[in-house]
Every structure is written in C-alpha cells, then in structure tokens.
Amino acid sequence: MAEARVGTAASGEVPFRGGGFRPRPVRYIGLTVFVLAILVMEWGTRAGWISNLTLPRPSDVGLTLWRLAETGLLWDHLLPSLGRFAVGSAMGVTAGIAVGLSIGLFSLARAGLVPVVAAIFPIPKIALLPLFVIWFGIGEGSKYALIALGTFTPTVVATYGAVDNVDRTLIRMGQSFGLSWASIVRKIVLPGAMPGILSGLRVSLAIAIILLTAAEMIGARYGIGAYVLEAGSLYDLERLFAGVTILSVLGVAVNWILSKVETRVLRWRM
Amino acid sequence: MSRSCRNLVDLRLDSISHAYGETQVLDGISLDIPSGRIVCVIGPSGCGKSTLLRMVGGLERPDQGSIVQMGAAPAGCLNPLTYIFQDFALLPWRSVAGNVELVLEDHPLTRAERRDIIDDVLRRTGLIEFRDTLPKNLSGGMKQRVAIARALAVKPAVWLMDEPLSALDAQTRELLMDDLVGLWSREAFTALYVTHNLAEAVRLGHQIVVLSRRPGRIREIVEVRTPLEARKTADPQLEAHQRRLWQLIRDEAQAADRELVNG
Numbered sequence: 001m002a003e004a005r006v007g008t009a010a011s012g013e014v015p016f017r018g019g020g021f022r023p024r025p026v027r028y029i030g031l032t033v034f035v036l037a038i039l040v041m042e043w044g045t046r047a048g049w050i051s052n053l054t055l056p057r058p059s060d061v062g063l064t065l066w067r068l069a070e071t072g073l074l075w076d077h078l079l080p081s082l083g084r085f086a087v088g089s090a091m092g093v094t095a096g097i098a099v100g101l102s103i104g105l106f107s108l109a110r111a112g113l114v115p116v117v118a119a120i121f122p123i124p125k126i127a128l129l130p131l132f133v134i135w136f137g138i139g140e141g142s143k144y145a146l147i148a149l150g151t152f153t154p155t156v157v158a159t160y161g162a163v164d165n166v167d168r169t170l171i172r173m174g175q176s177f178g179l180s181w182a183s184i185v186r187k188i189v190l191p192g193a194m195p196g197i198l199s200g201l202r203v204s205l206a207i208a209i210i211l212l213t214a215a216e217m218i219g220a221r222y223g224i225g226a227y228v229l230e231a232g233s234l235y236d237l238e239r240l241f242a243g244v245t246i247l248s249v250l251g252v253a254v255n256w257i258l259s260k261v262e263t264r265v266l267r268w269r270m
Numbered sequence: 271m272s273r274s275c276r277n278l279v280d281l282r283l284d285s286i287s288h289a290y291g292e293t294q295v296l297d298g299i300s301l302d303i304p305s306g307r308i309v310c311v312i313g314p315s316g317c318g319k320s321t322l323l324r325m326v327g328g329l330e331r332p333d334q335g336s337i338v339q340m341g342a343a344p345a346g347c348l349n350p351l352t353y354i355f356q357d358f359a360l361l362p363w364r365s366v367a368g369n370v371e372l373v374l375e376d377h378p379l380t381r382a383e384r385r386d387i388i389d390d391v392l393r394r395t396g397l398i399e400f401r402d403t404l405p406k407n408l409s410g411g412m413k414q415r416v417a418i419a420r421a422l423a424v425k426p427a428v429w430l431m432d433e434p435l436s437a438l439d440a441q442t443r444e445l446l447m448d449d450l451v452g453l454w455s456r457e458a459f460t461a462l463y464v465t466h467n468l469a470e471a472v473r474l475g476h477q478i479v480v481l482s483r484r485p486g487r488i489r490e491i492v493e494v495r496t497p498l499e500a501r502k503t504a505d506p507q508l509e510a511h512q513r514r515l516w517q518l519i520r521d522e523a524q525a526a527d528r529e530l531v532n533g
Contacts, residue, residue, distance in 0.1 A: 173359035176327055177373040177424065178349050187372060191363045268363040268404055 056237040064242040078246065081212060081224045084140065085250075088147025089208040096152045096204070097197060100159020104193070105185065110160070117156050125150040126214045133219065143215040150211040151204040158200020159193065166192035195269065198262050205254050213247060224250075279340050280305045280428050280460045281326065286335035288321060294485035295321055296332070301479060301488065303428065305341075306458035308498075310471040313481030314519055314526035319464045320432055322486070326462060327351045327430045343427040348377050352426035356433040358413040360405040360420075367392065367401045370420045391422040394453070411442035415449070422453075429461035435470060444503075447473055451498050468515050472508045473501055480515060483522040484529075490518060 038058045044050035045057040068074040099117075102109040125146055132142040166189050174184040216225025224246050231239035263270065281303040288296040295318035303309050311319045324330040326337055328351065343350045353359075360369050367388050374384050392398045395415045405413055414434060421429060435443045447470065453459070465471055471478045478492040494511055501508055 169355060169357055169359050170361060172329060173353070173355060174372075176329060176349075176351075176353045176430075177420075179373070179376055183376055187375075188361065191361070268406070 052237075056241050060238045061241045061245065064238045065245065068242060074246075076222050077224050077227045080220075080222045081216065081250075084143050084147065084215070084223070085208055085212050087140075088144045088212070089151045089205055091144060092148035092151030092208070093155050093201065093204060095148070096155025097159050099152075100156040100197075101163060101185075101190075101193075103156065103160040104163025105189070113156075114160075117153055120149075121153045121157065125211060129215060129218060138219040143212075143220070146215045147208050147211050150207045154204045154207060155197075155200055158203070159197050162193035162196025162200070163189060165196060195266055198258065198265065202255065202258055205258070206251060209247060209251050209254070279303065281462070282338045282340055283322075283326065284336050284338065286322065286325060286332045286337070288318070288325070288330075288332045288334070289485075297485040297487050299335070299481075299486065299488060303460060303462055304477075305460050307476040308454065308459075308461040308463055308474050310463045310465060310475030310478045311481060312465060312468060312471050312478060312515065312519065313486060314483050314523040315466060316484055316526055316529070317481045317522075318484060318486035319481055323353075323430050323432050323462060323464050326428075327353055339427070344425055347425045347427055349373065349424035350427040351430055352421045352424055352428075354414070354417050354421055354429060354431040354434040356436050358405075358410075358417050358437070360413055360416055362405050365402045365404055366397055366408070366416050366419075369405070369416055370423050373420055373424055387423050391419040394422060395419040395449070409442070410438045411446055414438065414446060418449070418453070427460065429459055429463075431461055431463040431465075433465050433467075434463075436465065436467065443467075443470070450474060451501075455499050468512045471515065472511045473503075474498065478511075478515065480518050483526045 041050065041055055042058045045052065045055060065074075068077075099109075099113060103113050103117075104110075128149070129142065129146055132145045136142040136145050170188050170192065171184060174188050179187070212223075213225040213228065216223035217229040220226040224243055228240060228243035228247075231237075231243060279302045283299055283301040283303075286296055286299040287294070299322060301309070311322065313319050321330065325332045339350060361372060364372060370388050370391060371384060374387060379387070389398070392401060395418055397412070397415055397419055400408065400412065405416065408416065414437075417434075435446055438446065451474070463471075463474060472494055475494055476498075478494065480489045480492065481487065482489045492511060492515065494508070496505065496507060
C-alpha cells in the first residue's frame with residue numbers, strides 16, 4: 001500500500017471541478033423560509049424584543065384576517081378590488097397587445113407610437129390620478145383608467161419586443177409557401193411572440209396590483225386599498241398587515257395562474 | 271436516362287445583377303434550369319449564391335435582369351417555387367403533421383384531401399410514426415425530412431434548396447442524400463440546389479454551376495453524366511469531377527476567406 005503510493009506520487013484521481021451555475025428546483029425551502037420568518041416574528045413579539053409598535057404579532061394578524069372573513073367584511077373589500085383589477089388590467093392588456101402588435105408589424109405605427117410610449121412609460125401613473133378623477137369622475141372610471149394605463153405601457157413594450165424577436169426565417173418560410181399576410185400573423189407571428197407577451201404580462205399585472213391599492217386610497221369606501229389606508233391612519237398595525245397580506249396573496253395567486261397558463265400555452269417549449 | 275423532358279426548361283434566369291449599396295454581389299447571371307434535373311450552384315462564401323436563390327423564389331428583387339418561369343406547373347401544384355431551408359424553418363409549436371398542414375391551410379382543400387396529402391408525404395419521407403411529435407424532439411435529419419415532406423405536400427414545379435444539408439453531421443448528410451436520390455428516382459423533380467459542399471454537388475447535381483468570388487459570375491458549368499442512382503461515394507469519375515471543381519474555386523475561396531466582412 002505504502003509502496004504503491006510512492007510509485008504514483010504525481011498521479012491520483014482527477015478532482016471534480018465542474019457543476020454549479022445551474023439553478024435546480026429545491027422543494028419546500030421557500031415555504032420553510034416563510035414559516036421561519038413568521039415564527040421569529042411571533043417569538044420576538046411575545047418575548048418582547050420586538051416592540052408592538054414595530055411589528056404586529058403574526059397570530060393577531062391571523063386572528064384579524066379570520067374575523068374579517070367571518071363577518072363577511074373581507075368580501076365587501078375584496079370583491080370590488082378584484083373587479084377593478086380585472087376590468088382595469090383587461091382593458092390595459094388588451095389595448096397594449098393590440099398597440100404592441102401594430103408597432104411590431106407596421107413601420108408607420110412604430111415610427112409614430114414608440115416615442116409616445118417611451119414618453120408615457122416612465123411617468124408614475126399615480127401622479128395622474130387627480131387628472132383621471134376630473135376626466136372620469138371619482139367613481140370606478142378613474143380607477144379603471146389608472147390601472148389600464150399602468151398595465152398598457154409595459155404590455156406594449158413587451159409585445160413589440162416579442163414580435164421583433166420572432167424568428168425571421170419562419171416568416172420568410174411562410175412567405176415562400178405563399179401564406180396570406182393574415183395567416184402569417186396568426187400562425188407564425190402571434191404564437192412566436194407568445195412567450196414574450198406572457199412574461200410581459202407578469203410585470204404588467206404586478207403593476208396593476210400596486211396601482212389598484214393606490215387608486216383605492218383615494219375616493220373609495222370599499223376595497224383592500226381603502227381598508228389598508230384606514231388601518232394605517234388609525235395606526236392599527238394588525239389590520240394594516242392583514243390588508244398587506246391579502247395583497248401579497250393576490251399577487252402570488254395571479255402569478256400562479258399565469259404560470260399555469262404558460263405551461264398550457266407554451267407546452268412546445270417545455 | 272430516357273426522360274422526354276430533357277430539353278424542356280422550367281426556369282430561365284436572364285442576366286441577373288444585384289448590388290447591396292456599393293457592393294456588387296451578382297453580375298450578369300444567365301442560366302437555364304432544365305426540367306427534371308438538379309442544378310447545383312457552388313462558389314466561395316459570400317459569392318451571392320443564397321441571394322440568387324432568394325431572387326429565384328421571389329423573396330428578393332434583383333436590380334437588373336429577370337427570372338421567368340416557363341411552361342405550366344404540374345397538376346395539383348400549390349406552390350410552384352418551394353424552398354428547403356438550411357435551418358429547416360419548422361414551427362416549433364406545431365407537430366410534424368401540423369407543420370405540413372400549415373402550407374395547405376390557405377388552399378381550398380377539404381379536410382379529407384388535406385389529410386390524404388399529409389399521410390402521403392409523411393409516408394414517402396418515413397415520418398408517419400412521428401406524426402404528432404414536436405420538432406424539438408426530432409434529430410436534425412428528421413427535421414429536414416419534415417421540411418422535405420412539407421415541400422412535397424405542395425407539389426412544387428421547382429425545388430429551391432438553400433444548403434439543405436449544411437446544418438447536419440456527415441453521416442446524416444449521407445442518409446439524406448440517399449433519400450433525395452430515392453425521391454428523385456421515383457419522380458424526377460427540378461431543383462436549384464445551392465451548396466458549398468463539393469461532395470454534395472457531384473453526388474446530386476446533373477449540372478454544377480461554379481460561381482466566382484464576389485461579384486458572382488458564372489465561371490463554368492460542369493455536366494455530370496453518371497445517373498444519380500449509380501453514383502457511389504468513392505466513384506473515381508465523381509472524385510475527378512470533385513477535384514476539378516476544387517481547382518476551379520480553390521484560389522477564389524482562399525481570396526474570399528481573406529476578405530474583410532463588409533469591407
């Protein structure tokens with residue numbers, strides 16, 4: 001054994017140095033982090049090293065949520081919010097995809113609309129809310145408009161970027177087989193742009209939730225935003241956090257639905 | 271070779287010239303593509319052979335000259351000038367059958383007619399068992415077979431083949447050359463076949479058109495008389511042809527290699 005070692009002093013098993021740099025799914029870790037954070041908060045607030053003014057006790061927030069659901073008040077707030085979210089983002093996304101497609105397909109639309117979109121994109125849409133209140137009234141109209149405009153611009157940018165990225169050889173192939181313009185758009189451009197449009201949708205819908213809350217903080221009696229605002233001005237941390245939790249869950253739910261849609265629509269890429 | 275269509279011409283290119291901005295790419299190309307024959311175009315890279323093919327298919331307009339399709343297209347022809355692309359150009363979201371169906375959907379065919387055409391071309395290319403497979407699950411050779419099936423489906427008058435085997439490995443290329451020879455022997459088709467691979471040209475071409483370096487001019491047209499079915503890989507006659515072709519383009523290829531891109 002010892003002799004063998006002497007004889008092969010310079011040799012040895014090749015050390016492994018590859019691998020890594022490739023994210024792989026690890027189950028349950030995400031959930032564990034959540035649970036741990038909540039447990040630490042619970043422990044801190046009970047033991048006293050987190051003061052009641054800094055953070056509410058998670059169990060109290062849970063209780064508040066439970067009571068909210070029990071009294072039916074949850075639905076009074078949640079349903080109008082969901083309605084505004086759905087109507088506003090449906091308007092914005094539909095218009096955004098239509099405008100994005102025409103920018104992607106027509107040079108004239110591109111030349112005319114890209115600068116306009118670039119100018120609207122960086123405006124904090126919340127700043128326009130007073131204007132929308134004048135244009136569309138204090139009711140639902142101004143809220144729809146705010147969410148629609150907020151989802152419109154990122155959808156436009158994502159859509160025309162996705163159309164630009166459609167493989168040109170596929171389009172040439174369509175032309176070389178004499179496919180009609182409408183067929184090329186419907187069967188080659190649209191499916192080819194779908195991955196880009198869907199990932200743009202993730203951004204747009206996250207923005208929609210932010211704007212929903214902002215819109216409901218002005219001139220709404222019911223809605224998660226109104227609920228959070230009221231809790232905040234009373235410094236009722238339990239209710240504030242209950243509202244924030246609902247918004248967060250809403251965001252996660254939207255994301256989950258989108259990934260379900262993605263796996264269905266983009267099965268060819270998996 | 272007792273084909274009566276020998277002297278018929280399917281396509282006539284008449285003094286085609288073209289420039290991209292300042293750069294002249296093609297200069298006075300005149301060429302007849304006879305019916306039922308495969309005409310190969312070879313030349314150093316950047317000599318404008320792919321540009322020429324795009325012009326023949328109507329995807330690009332030449333500055334000067336004209337391309338005329340002669341005579342009537344075969345019965346049932348849906349797309350007289352049909353391409354086979356180097357990178358296959360298959361829709362990744364459609365199955366094998368769906369990719370073939372794509373080029374039939376714009377034509378007034380009944381569902382049964384469409385299905386019959388698809389079944390027929392998939393059978394002829396050995397793809398029938400891969401009907402519902404997505405392109406990403408197919409090898410390169412199979413992908414190009416799907417593209418060939420798609421072209422068969424529209425019964426072209428002239429096949430325009432743009433380096434169809436260049437994206438494949440050497441063994442797959444051999445197999446596909448056999449497939450193409452088989453298809454041609456069963457039903458002679460007319461093709462304009464662009465390649466930079468001399469072995470492919472002498473294996474598949476009845477005529478080999480040698481283009482010069484940019485601006486592309488026709489330097490020579492070589493006739494290969496051995497029937498397609500009789501051509502073997504190590505045939506001394508074919509190798510002689512290949513050596514001669516290489517002599518013709520060697521210096522040009524070297525010069526083209528040293529040229530600056532867009533210089």
